[in-house]
Structures are given as structure tokens and as C-alpha cells.
Amino acid sequence: MKRFLETGNFAVTEGAILAGCRFFAGYPITPATEIAESMSRRLPQVGGIYVQAEDECAAMHLCIGGALGGYKAMTATSGPGYILYADPYGWAIGCETPLVILNSGRVGPVSGITGAPGQGEFYLTRYPTQGGNFETICLAPNSAQEAMAMTVEAFYLSERFRTPVTVLADQLITDGFEDISVPGNEGEMKEMGFRIWPRQIHPGPLFYPATDEIDIPPVQLGHNTGALCSDWTPTEEGYDTEEVENHHRHAFRLIYKIRNHRDLISHRCQKSFLDDDPELIVVSFGTPSRVVNTAVAKARGRGQRIGSLRLINLWPFPDELFTRKAIYLVVELNWDGQLVREVQRAAPKDSAVHFLGTCGDLPTQADLEESFNKLLANQPLTRKGWTLEAW
Amino acid sequence: MDRLSSELAATYLRPRKTPSTACSGCGLGANHKIILQAVSELGLQVSDVVWGTSIGCAGRQTFATWKGDGFAGTHGRVYAIARGLRLALPAEIKLILTVGDGDAFGIGLNHLLHAARCNADMTVIVNDNLGYQSTGGQFGWTTPAGSRTDSSPYGMFEPGFMGGGLDIMNILKGAGATFLARHIARDGQAAVENMKRAILNRGFSLVHMPYPCPTNFGSTNLGTRTPVTIYRWIVERSAPLGQETADTLWATGVYLDASNSRPEFSEQVREKGQQIRRTQAA
Amino acid sequence: MKERVELVASGFGGQGVVRLGQILGQAAVKQGLHVTMLKSHGTEMRGGYVRSQVVMSPKLIDSPICESPDYFIALSLAAYKRFRDTVPPSGVILYDPAFVDALDAGLACRQLAVPAKQLSVERFNRPILANTIILGALSRHLALLDKELLLESLLAIIPKFQAENRQAFQAGYDCVH
Numbered sequence: 123m124k125r126f127l128e129t130g131n132f133a134v135t136e137g138a139i140l141a142g143c144r145f146f147a148g149y150p151i152t153p154a155t156e157i158a159e160s161m162s163r164r165l166p167q168v169g170g171i172y173v174q175a176e177d178e179c180a181a182m183h184l185c186i187g188g189a190l191g192g193y194k195a196m197t198a199t200s201g202p203g204y205i206l207y208a209d210p211y212g213w214a215i216g217c218e219t220p221l222v223i224l225n226s227g228r229v230g231p232v233s234g235i236t237g238a239p240g241q242g243e244f245y246l247t248r249y250p251t252q253g254g255n256f257e258t259i260c261l262a263p264n265s266a267q268e269a270m271a272m273t274v275e276a277f278y279l280s281e282r283f284r285t286p287v288t289v290l291a292d293q294l295i296t297d298g299f300e301d302i303s304v305p306g307n308e309g310e311m312k313e314m315g316f317r318i319w320p321r322q323i324h325p326g327p328l329f330y331p332a333t334d335e336i337d338i339p340p341v342q343l344g345h346n347t348g349a350l351c352s353d354w355t356p357t358e359e360g361y362d363t364e365e366v367e368n369h370h371r372h373a374f375r376l377i378y379k380i381r382n383h384r385d386l387i388s389h390r391c392q393k394s395f396l397d398d399d400p401e402l403i404v405v406s407f408g409t410p411s412r413v414v415n416t417a418v419a420k421a422r423g424r425g426q427r428i429g430s431l432r433l434i435n436l437w438p439f440p441d442e443l444f445t446r447k448a449i450y451l452v453v454e455l456n457w458d459g460q461l462v463r464e465v466q467r468a469a470p471k472d473s474a475v476h477f478l479g480t481c482g483d484l485p486t487q488a489d490l491e492e493s494f495n496k497l498l499a500n501q502p503l504t505r506k507g508w509t510l511e512a513w
Numbered sequence: 514m515d516r517l518s519s520e521l522a523a524t525y526l527r528p529r530k531t532p533s534t535a536c537s538g539c540g541l542g543a544n545h546k547i548i549l550q551a552v553s554e555l556g557l558q559v560s561d562v563v564w565g566t567s568i569g570c571a572g573r574q575t576f577a578t579w580k581g582d583g584f585a586g587t588h589g590r591v592y593a594i595a596r597g598l599r600l601a602l603p604a605e606i607k608l609i610l611t612v613g614d615g616d617a618f619g620i621g622l623n624h625l626l627h628a629a630r631c632n633a634d635m636t637v638i639v640n641d642n643l644g645y646q647s648t649g650g651q652f653g654w655t656t657p658a659g660s661r662t663d664s665s666p667y668g669m670f671e672p673g674f675m676g677g678g679l680d681i682m683n684i685l686k687g688a689g690a691t692f693l694a695r696h697i698a699r700d701g702q703a704a705v706e707n708m709k710r711a712i713l714n715r716g717f718s719l720v721h722m723p724y725p726c727p728t729n730f731g732s733t734n735l736g737t738r739t740p741v742t743i744y745r746w747i748v749e750r751s752a753p754l755g756q757e758t759a760d761t762l763w764a765t766g767v768y769l770d771a772s773n774s775r776p777e778f779s780e781q782v783r784e785k786g787q788q789i790r791r792t793q794a795a
Numbered sequence: 796m797k798e799r800v801e802l803v804a805s806g807f808g809g810q811g812v813v814r815l816g817q818i819l820g821q822a823a824v825k826q827g828l829h830v831t832m833l834k835s836h837g838t839e840m841r842g843g844y845v846r847s848q849v850v851m852s853p854k855l856i857d858s859p860i861c862e863s864p865d866y867f868i869a870l871s872l873a874a875y876k877r878f879r880d881t882v883p884p885s886g887v888i889l890y891d892p893a894f895v896d897a898l899d900a901g902l903a904c905r906q907l908a909v910p911a912k913q914l915s916v917e918r919f920n921r922p923i924l925a926n927t928i929i930l931g932a933l934s935r936h937l938a939l940l941d942k943e944l945l946l947e948s949l950l951a952i953i954p955k956f957q958a959e960n961r962q963a964f965q966a967g968y969d970c971v972h
Contacts, residue, residue, distance in 0.1 A: 127820040127830055147597065166789040171600050171782055175593070176627040183586065183593030183624070190584065190594070191601020209587055213594075237835070298859060299817065299832035301824045326582075343582040344602045346560035350577050352585030353568070361529065361577050362585075409859075416858040487862055 124304050130266035130296040131156035134224055134289070135164055136304050137270035138196050140311060141277035141318060143222070144170030145188035145195035147181040149203060152236040153293040154226045157198040178203035182210035182223070189219050190343045190351070194277055194321055198224035200293075201243055202233055204250070211286055212251030215258070215376060217351040218284035218330060220321075220340050222276045224269075225288055226296040227408070227455070229482045238482035239292035239409055241455035247288045248437050255373035257380040259283060259387060260437040262290045262407040266300040272434070274316045279387060281319040283380055284330075284340045290436065292455065294409045294484075324349060329360030332371035334378035336386075381438060390434035391443055395422055400429030402497055403446065405465050406453040407433040410484055414453050417490035428494055433461075444468040449497050450475045453490070457481055476503055517542065521549045525559060530578040538731075538740035540724030541574055543698035544640050547722070548611065551708035557607065563598065567591045567612035567621070570647045570726070571640035575611040589621025592628045592637070599633045599779045607712060608634065614641040617719075618654040618674055618681055625719075629688040631778040632716040638708075639719060642726040650729030655681065657750075657762055660734045675762065682768045685719055691775055692718035693768040697751050699744070700765060707767055714772035715780075723747055723763050798852055800939050801861040803878055805846040806870025806894065811926040814952065815868070816847030818930060822940050822948040823851040831859035844874045851939060866937065868929060869895050887936055889929065889971070907932070907971050914966055924956075924963040931967025942968070 126132070134157055138146070146165055148158035162172040171188065175181035178199055185195035199207070204225045214221050229235035230242040247260040259279055263269040269291055276287040305311045311318070322339035326347025330338060341349045341360075350360030355369045363369075380387075394415055396403065406414045411432040418430040431443060444450075447470045452462035454477070462477040469475055478485060478493050493503055522531050526549075535541050552562065564579035566572040568588045576585045586594045595608055602608070617625050617639045628635065644653040644662055651664035655675045659668040674681040682693050692714040696704035704722075711718035725731060725743035732738050735746055750762040757764050802819065804812050813834045820830040833848045848861040867882045869875035869890040882888055884903035893912035909932040911925035918924075930949060934942045946964050950957055 125824055127817065127824045127832070145597075145601070166786045167793050169786065169790060171786065173597070173600065173782075176623055179590065180593040180596075180624050180627065183590045184597035184600075187594040187597020187599070188601050189597075191598050193601050195597075209590060213587055213590070294833060294859065297834065299820055299830070299834070300856075300859075301820075301828070301830045343563050343584060343598060344606055346581055348580065349582045350584070352566075352576055352583075353587040354573070354576070354585065362573065412856075413858040413860060419857070484858075484860055486860075487858075 123306060123310050126302050126304065127299050128266070128302050129156060129299055130269045130291060132160055133266040133270035133302050134198065134273050134296070135160040137273035138222065138277070139164060139168055139170075140305065140316065141274040142194045142320070143196045143277060144168065145185065145193035146170070146197065147173040147175050147184035147188070147195070148197050149175050149178045149181045149199065151178075151200050151203045153228060153297045154198040154200050154203075154224065157224060157296070178206035179209050182207045182214070182221070185221050186210055186214055186219055189221055190341070192321060192323070192342055192344070194220070194281070196222040196224070198226070200226050200228050201230050201240070204243055204246065208251045212253060213353055214286040215251060215256045216353065218340055218376075219286070219351075220277075220280035220284055221286040222273065222280055223286055223288045224273065225290050227290065227292040235482055237293065239294045239455055239484070240481050241292060241408060241410070241460070242481075243290065244436065244454070244456075244460035247290050250288065256376040258437045259285060259287045259380060260290055260435070261287065261390070262434055262436050263295060264408050264411045264432065266295060266298065266302050268434075269295055270302065270304070271314065271316065274318070278317040278319045281321060281340075282336050282386070283383070284336070284338065285380070290408065292408050327359065329356050329358055330375060331358055332375060334375065334382045336379055336383050384438055387435050388438065388440045388442065391440060392432040392434065393429070394418055394432075395429040396431060396446075398429065399427060400446075400448055401427040402429070402449045402451060402494060404428065404430045404451045404453060405433065405461065406430070407436060407461065408455070410453050410455055413484050413487065414490065417487050417494070420487065421491070421494050426494060426498060439464050439468065441468040445470065447473055449473070451478060451493060451497055452476070453478045453485060455479075455481050455484070478503060517546050517549065521546070521553055525549050525552065525580055526578050527580050533574055533578070535570070535574045536728045538725075538727040538738065539570070539574075540642070540698065540726070540740070540744065541571060541640055544638070544722045544724050545575060545578070545611070547696070547698055547704045547708055548609070548638055550705045551712060552609075554705065555709055555712060561605070562607045562609055563602065565591050565595050565608065565610040567610070567616035569613035569616050569645065570642055571611055571613035572616060573647065589616050589619070589624060591616070592621055592624040595635050596624075596628050596631070596633045596778070599635060600782060604634070604780060608636070609712065610635060610637045612637060612639055614639055614643070614655045615645045615653045626684070626688040629685055629690040629717045629719070632689055632691055632775045633778040634715050634717070636711045636714075636718045636720070639721045641721060641723040643723065643730050646726045646729045650733050655723070660730070662730070662733055682721070686769050689717070689775065690719055690769065691716035691771040691773070695721040695763060695765050695768060697723055697747060697763065697765060699748055703766075710767070710770065710772065715777050716773065716775060723751075797865075797939070798854060799856070800851045800866075800937075801864040802849040802851070802866040802868070803846060803861045803864040803881070804849070804868040804870070805844050805874035805878055808845050810845070810870050812845045812847050812870065815926055815930065816849050818945070818949050818952050819849050819940070820851075821952060822945040825944050825948060826941060828853055828939075829856050831856050833859050844871060844877060846874070846878075866933065868933065870929075871895070872897065889932055889936070891925065891929070907936075909967065909971055911967065914970065915963065918966060919959055919963065924959060927953075927960050927963040928967035928970070931964035932971045933967075934964070935968050935971055
């Protein structure tokens with residue numbers, strides 16, 4: 123095990139390489155550019171390929187090409203590039219191509235602010251493309267070390283589920299320096315809980331049967347198996363079809379291969395003081411969860427009955443974590459309130475669900491303490507003159 | 514209209530996709546035959562080629578016709594998929610893409626130019642039915658000036674990439690393509706020969722093949738659905754390079770043969786990678 | 796040992812504020828501590844401030860934000876004005892009087908002048924070693940980090956001018972009490 127003071131970008135790169143990634147295509151964008159840079163340096167050293175694309179849409183299509191040719195492939199971007207993945211993301215979902223995407227969130231909409239963190243793509247990671255009829259997988263680390271682990275995990279899940287997996291980070295995670303431990307061998311990887319799934323070759327010529335099964339090797343080209351893959355609704359043989367019945371079978375597979383195997387994904391979360399009869403549960407993901415955890419620990423010290431639930435697996439949404447009747451406070455790096463809507467849906471019916479938003483800056487300890495105090499005293503939250511209850 | 518010989522079809526095509534699902538009288542089949550004839554004369558096996566297709570008439574109608582491995586990209590993106598695939602496939606596997614004019618010269622042009630820039634080994638056959646026909650017949654970037662289409666009811670008046678002193682081939686040449694040709698299927702063996710040169714080039718090749726659409730372009734702009742009449746209209750406006758007249762829309766023949774004159778992309782990436790590994794510890 | 800130590804360094808772009816944070820962080824990692832370091836330099840192009848926020852702790856670090864820094868290294872007046880009020884009474888501000896020439900006498904914390912730029916020019920004929928002098932001064936006060944480890948990490952991150960860097964580090968160490 124080696125320890126470094128390095129950035130999340132470094133951690134993601136090393137995690138990808140440990141997971142067997144040997145193909146990266148990207149397009150420069152703050153704050154994910156350093157991943158492309160470190161991939162361009164590291165991949166050739168380990169027999170991999172780095173390509174710089176003409177735009178993000180091409181970057182992910184290049185990755186699709188690499189994956190169809192047998193590589194574990196990855197791309198990385200921020201919000202304005204993630205939206206350009208919409209085309210290839212849909213292709214990879216529909217053709218069931220394993221890929222890993224890292225999105226380092228910054229302040230939006232559009233180009234917004236480049237050098238500050240945001241969480242504006244919570245729902246976009248659920249609906250990264252058009253057309254519906256699919257389920258997605260998204261993992262959200264809150265540190266550089268965990269960004270490495272979740273990158274490894276994303277490769278694992280993408281192989282088993284034959285689908286693109288997004289690691290949703292933010293600017294503070296990717297740009298920030300932390301002490302990072304990098305495992306040096308398989309034993310150390312196991313010790314750190316890293317799971318690896320090898321790329322297997324689809325035997326062809328059938329595309330995929332109408333089943334919710336996972337662990338079917340993904341389609342690969344160049345092995346003369348007669349494999350077919352396209353943007354069209356496929357028959358089970360991979361031919362393009364206009365038959366609604368075929369579409370039903372295809373959509374069933376895309377949705378239920380993920381929904382019916384949630385046990386492989388959904389257990390990932392971090393609970394603090396949740397079993398200690400909390401009156402108020404603070405829900406968050408990514409970097410904000412770190413200031414939340416500090417604030418919740420302080421509040422416990424003051425005798426307030428508060429717990430923290432930090433989500434790591436965002437999609438499929440872990441409804442089963444929201445069984446407790448309590449006051450919920452959802453802390454997000456956006457002003458419009460995204461995660462809070464899912465919490466409202468998943469929480470027991472008569473729970474009060476509140477929202478504390480900010481963007482670009484993390485909420486301060488004072489912000490959080492004030493919110494805790496108000497909610498425990500049944501007072502409405504207001505901040506910077508906005509009625510935040512209006513989400 | 515030329516029909517695929519049963520022998521070519523039996524060797525290379527999936528029975529499920531023959532005969533094709535294209536409209537009656539569509540000229541795409543004749544283009545397809547030229548390509549398969551070239552593949553056959555080169556002695557390529559089904560396992561030697563991975564076939565990619567685009568969106569639109571040319572893409573959809575040729576998707577999954579090839580007996581071997583095949584893929585299709587969504588609008589304009591197949592060139593980027595193919596470029597990634599080129600890096601992953603063994604060098605001896607040929608990548609042949611059958612695509613349409615809207616896909617290649619409109620929505621996918623940037624990706625196409627970047628595939629040409631890095632001279633990625635692939636042969637792109639742009640089957641040009643002179644506009645967006647699968648969506649009902651709108652003008653495109655190769656539609657002849659003045660044509661009446663469903664989206665140019667007063668005649669197409671904005672410039673396209675063909676005519677008025679422009680030729681899409683100039684752009685592709687400037688971008689770094691190493692083999693460029695234009696043919697109509699009527700060119701027969703001459704087209705087959707140049708198709709072979711395109712496939713043999715270890716780099717980016719593109720063959721532009723205008724063909725008649727009876728259903729939309731023919732009926733709306735020329736007032737006829739008769740394939741022979743539409744074909745004659747195309748033939749009359751084609752001439753071998755160097756023999757163009759004032760009426761020529763499509764100069765045919767080899768526009769550029771710089772085969773194997775520039776490093777091929779995947780080869781370059783592989784060689785550089787090996788060199789880096791030799792000199793740098795991981 | 797104090798569980799969590801927060802340090803903010805801030806100044807202009809090009810003063811090596813991020814480098815300084817890296818050197819500290821690297822030394823802390825060598826010492827087996829957990830470290831986070833955030834760099835903000837979105838505004839440097841417009842003449843704003845650059846800031847490193849370093850948190851060091853024997854335990855896993857939750858918040859990487861320095862809301863109440865134990866140490867604040869002020870290398871510009873703008874940075875000093877912006878962050879001085881976050882320093883608690885137990886904290887220490889180390890400032891370079893070449894840049895911070897108007898002190899707020901009302902602060903409860905200790906404020907120590909480190910004439911780094913001036914010392915660097917006097918001893919080494921150029922201002923480039925000011926950062927190393929600051930680090931030396933800091934090491935006198937930062938009980939958490941081993942002085943030798945800090946120097947070692949400095950020399951590893953800045954491989955040039957090793958002899959001068961050693962001298963400058965010691966000069967910094969000696970100039971504050």
C-alpha cells in the first residue's frame with residue numbers, strides 16, 4: 123500500500139487502472155481535465171490507449187468503440203460535457219455496453235462557474251438520455267479515496283450489468299488533495315473491498331434474451347460471432363425492429379436487470395447516529411455530506427437527537443433506507459432542490475421533508491446548526507431571504 | 514436496376530435481410546452491390562470485415578445485411594464509434610461503413626473530419642440520395658441547387674456542399690483523408706476497382722456515391738417515380754473528372770489517392786504506446 | 796495531540812500558496828496523519844486571492860473546510876482582510892509585513908510578523924525563497940508536524956536550490972519566537 127497526498131483526479135485514474143481500464147477518451151473541461159491528463163500519462167505505461175476527442179459526444183462514442191472492441195473504457199467530464207453524453211449514453215444503455223463515466227459537478231446551469239462545486243446533475247444521472255425505458259446506476263463518493271473505490275466499483279457493476287455507470291463527484295472531490303492509499307496488489311485490493319469483474323466475450327450471434335439476468339457477457343465485435351448492435355430497438359437476435367412486442371422485451375431487460383439485482387448496489391451508504399432514535403435525519407451525498415457529518419456530530423455533543431444518512435448509491439434510488447418517521451433535512455449543492463424530491467417520495471407519508479440548498483460554497487457549520495435548531499423547534503427554514511420551503 | 518447476384522448475396526449477406534427492405538426502385542441496392550463486388554474481388558471473408566452503418570435510408574437499409582459482425586451508430590456518430598473500434602480491433606480487420614449524406618456531411622461532419630484528420634483506417638461509403646429521404650424528403654447538404662423538396666418548396670436556395678464551386682471532397686482532402694473517390698453505380702467495374710483501392714488503403718478512405726430516390730426526391734423534385742428516368746437524370750449530370758461540363762454536378766473517378774502516405778491512426782497509437790512502455794516504468 | 800488542525804494560507808497567484816499547502820500536507824502524510832487540502836484559485840486571474848485550506852488529523856477528516864483556522868498564513872493584505880476574522884483567539888496569524896502593512900490590532904489571536912520577502916532578498920538576493928522562510932517560521936509553531944519531516948517534504952517537492960532552501964528554512968525558524 124502506498125500513501126500519497128494527491129487529488130481526486132489522481133485517485134480516479136489509479137482506481138480505473140486497478141479496475142482494468144485501458145481505454146480513455148475525453149475532452150478537456152474544468153474540473154475534470156486532470157483526469158484526462160493523468161490518463162494520457164498513465165495509460166500508455168500500462169498498455170492502454172488515451173484518445174482526445176473532438177467533443178464530449180465523440181469522447182463517449184470513442185469509448186463505445188473501444189468497449190465494443192474489448193476494452194474496459196472510461197470518460198470523464200463535468201456538467202456541460204455530461205449533457206453532450208446524452209447521445210452515446212443512450213446508445214450504451216440500449217446496446218448494453220459497459221462503460222464508466224465520471225462527472226465532476228460544478229456550478230450550473232450551462233458553463234456556470236468552473237472552479238466551484240455543484241450538484242446540478244442528480245436527476246440527469248437518472249435520465250442521462252432520452253426515450254425512457256431504462257434504469258441507471260450512479261455512485262456518489264464524498265472523498266478522493268472513495269472516488270477511487272467507487273471508480274473500481276463502477277467498472278465492476280458496469281461489467282456485470284452491461285451498462286454505463288456514472289460516478290458523480292464534484293469539483294472539491296476531484297480537485298482537492300487528500301491522503302490517498304493506493305493498493306499495490308490483489309490482496310490489498312481485496313482488503314479495501316475492491317471488486318473486479320473481467321471482460322468476457324459475448325458468444326453471439328444472439329443479442330440478449332428477454333431476461334433480467336445479469337452476468338451475460340457484453341456484445342463484442344471483431345470475433346466473427348455475427349454480433350449485431352445498433353441504436354434501433356433490437357430483436358433478441360439484434361436485428362432492428364419496429365415491433366412493439368420486441369420493444370417490450372428489450373425494455374424489460376434494460377429496466378429489470380438492474381431493478382431485480384439491487385442487492386448488488388443499494389447497500390452502499392453511510393449512517394451516523396441513525397440507530398440512536400434521531401428526531402431529525404439529515405440526508406446528503408458527495409462533499410456536502412462531510413460538513414453535514416461534522417455538524418451532526420457537534421449537534422449530538424449538544425444533546426440534539428440528529429442523525430445523518432449519506433447516500434453513496436443514488437440510482438436505483440435506495441427507498442428502503444427511508445423507513446423511519448422523522449423530520450428530514452436534505453442538504454444539496456443546488457438551489458432548486460433535486461434529491462429532496464426523491465426523499466419526499468421515499469420517506470414515510472407524514473414525514474416533514476425540508477431542504478437546505480447552496481451552490482458553489484458548502485454550507486457552513488453555522489448554517490447547519492441554525493437549520494437544525496429551527497427544525498427541532500418547528501420553525502420554517504429561511505436563508506438569504508429565500509423561502510427554502512418552496513422547493 | 515442491378516440486382517445482387519445470388520452468389521454474392523449467399524456469401525456475404527444475411528438471408529433475413531435479402532431482399533432488402535428499401536423502397537421499390539431505390540438505387541441503394543446497386544451501390545451496395547458495387548461494394549460487395551469489390552469485397553469479393555479482394556477475396557475478403559465475412560470474418561475479415563466489421564460493418565458499420567449510420568442512421569437514415571442508407572444506414573438503416575444496410576444495417577445487419579452483412580453476415581458478420583455489424584453495428585450502427587445514431588445520427589452522425591458512427592464515425593466516432595468506428596474510430597474507437599479501430600483502436601481496439603486487430604489491424605487486419607477491415608472497417609466498412611455504409612452511411613448517408615445527411616449523416617456524413619451534416620450531423621456527423623465533425624466526427625467524419627476528425628476520423629480523416631487522424632487517418633483512421635476505415636472505408637466510408639456515403640450513399641447520397643440527395644437529401645433527407647427517410648424523414649419524408651427534406652433538402653440536405655448535397656441536394657442540387659434549386660431542388661424542390663418538402664423543406665424547400667420554393668427551390669433550395671441556400672448553398673450546399675456540392676455545386677457553386679464547392680465540393681465536399683475539398684473539405685475531406687483538407688482534413689487529411691488519404692483516399693477519395695466519387696462514383697455512380699452505373700460506372701460499373703470502374704467503380705468496383707476504385708472501391709477496392711479505397712478498401713485497400715490503410716487509412717481513411719471515402720467513396721461518395723449519389724443514387725436515385727424514387728419515393729421522395731424523384732417524385733417531388735423530378736415529378737417521376739420511375740427509377741430509369743431518375744437515374745438518367747443523375748447520369749446526365751455526371752462526368753468523369755476532367756471531362757466536366759457546365760451542367761456537371763458530380764465529377765466521378767478518383768479524387769485523391771494518397772494511399773498509405775500518412776501514418777495510420779491506430780498503428781501510430783499502438784507504436785507510440787509500445788515506445789512509451791519501453792522507456793517508462795509504469 | 797489536538798485532534799484536528801486547520802491551516803489556511805492565502806495570497807496572490809504565483810506566491811506558491813498551493814505549493815505551500817502541498818508541502819505541509821505531504822509532511823503530514825509522511826507522519827501518518829490524514830490530510831485534506833483544498834485549493835481555491837478561481838479568481839487569481841482577476842487579481843483576487845489564492846487560498847489553500849489544509850486540515851490535518853490523526854482521525855478521518857469529515858469537513859475539509861477551514862472555518863476556524865488554527866494557523867493563518869497571510870501573504871497579501873486582501874487575504875488578511877478576508878480571513879483574519881475566522882481565526883479563533885487560540886489561533887496564530889503569520890503574516891509577511893511586505894504585503895500586510897495594516898494590522899487589525901483588535902484581534903484576539905497572536906499575530907506574528909515573518910519578514911520573509913525581505914529576508915529572502917537580503918540573504919539570497921531574490922524573493923523566491925520567501926515561501927521556504929514562511930514554512931520554517933511555521934514549523935516553529937506547528938507542534939503537530941515534525942520539523943525534519945517538513946523540511947524533507949519541502950526538499951522533495953522543490954528539488955531545486957537544496958542548500959539555499961535548507962538555509963532559508965532555518966532562517967524562517969529562527970526569525971520567530
